[in-house]
Amino acid sequence: MRTLLKAICSLRSSCYESLGAVCVSLLLLSIACMTGCSDGASQITMPGFDPQAAAARAIEAYDQDKNGSISKAEMAASPALQGASKEIDQDGDGALSLAEIESRVEQYVASNTGLQSLSCRATVRGRPLAGAKVKFVPVEFLNEAIGPAEATLRANGSGAVMASGGKLPGLSPGLYRVEVYAPEGSGREIASEYNADSKLWYELNPLEPPALAEFSVEFQ
Ligand SMILES: [Ca+2]
Numbered sequence: 001m002r003t004l005l006k007a008i009c010s011l012r013s014s015c016y017e018s019l020g021a022v023c024v025s026l027l028l029l030s031i032a033c034m035t036g037c038s039d040g041a042s043q044i045t046m047p048g049f050d051p052q053a054a055a056a057r058a059i060e061a062y063d064q065d066k067n068g069s070i071s072k073a074e075m076a077a078s079p080a081l082q083g084a085s086k087e088i089d090q091d092g093d094g095a096l097s098l099a100e101i102e103s104r105v106e107q108y109v110a111s112n113t114g115l116q117s118l119s120c121r122a123t124v125r126g127r128p129l130a131g132a133k134v135k136f137v138p139v140e141f142l143n144e145a146i147g148p149a150e151a152t153l154r155a156n157g158s159g160a161v162m163a164s165g166g167k168l169p170g171l172s173p174g175l176y177r178v179e180v181y182a183p184e185g186s187g188r189e190i191a192s193e194y195n196a197d198s199k200l201w202y203e204l205n206p207l208e209p210p211a212l213a214e215f216s217v218e219f220q
């Protein structure tokens, strides 16, 4: 009798063990599914900013006289940096030091933002540029951390900025050169200073409330 009870106990315990193993397998399967099946969520990745390296790349690219900072004249080579310089130049001396650029990139990191939703609008002499394409191209010293984004404008001249080749709504924090192109087949061309030789720029710093990104352009 004792042997029989022991055998039953051992059988029951091995059943529980098997059941436990099945449960663990199911749990692992569901965890694998949560990580592997949720493609939509896993596509949003945080920008890989390296503030120190980004600032060093900016200085390397634009500090022509090698005095350690980017003067107003040197900024002419980067309309985006020139445009955002008032925000970046903390000591107000008109030049951008390595520390000032690094500190600005640190703000993008501190915002802990992958993508921020943003609408943009383009007009020609106040009239909406329906069907136009607006491209946001990261400045070179940030393009290792963030990718391009774009918007196709609706009839009212505005549209949602989409990242990741148009798959995800929003824009990553950072500094961008902006290019505006006329709708395909419209027979009109936007002047090159708004695309190929663009002076347009946009900075997204989520720590400062983002507004509608508006661009005024001219036909060729
Ligand atoms: Ca310099």
Ligand SMILES: [Ca+2]
Binding pocket: 089, 090, 091, 092, 093, 094, 095, 096, 097, 100
């Ligand atoms: Ca400064």
